[in-house]
Every structure is written in C-alpha cells, then in structure tokens.
Amino acid sequence: MTRVRTVSIGGREARLSEHPLTIGGISVIWMLDSAVWDDGTPVPPEDLRAAGIRVPRRLQADDD
DSSP states (O other): OOOEEEEETTEEEEEEEEEEEEEEEEEEEEEEEEEEEEEOBBOHHHHHHHOOOOOOOSSSSOOO
C-alpha cells in the first residue's frame, strides 16, 4: 500500500509518496519514498527537513 499526499513547502506544492512501516502487522509510521515538486523535479532534502518532514538516508544528498 502506498499513499500520495500533496503538501505546501515554502509556498510551492509538492507530492509525497509514502509507504507504511509495519511491525507485527500494525502500521506504525509512514515512510517517505519520494518527494517531487508539481513540475516533477525532486524536492531537495533540506526543503523537506525545513518543513518538518523526516528524510530517509536513501533520499539524502551524497555530499556528506
């Protein structure tokens, strides 16, 4: 199961695709799969974090 929701980040619309993290058959949290602006470009991890959205390591920049 996947859900897609639209959120406003800094005045722009972004689409977030998420899947549930399930433990023992119970969904405990929604995990981010992808985040794109309304024009299809990826939302930078720093913009997601600034909006209070938890960013998984696999979606973070490789510049560390």
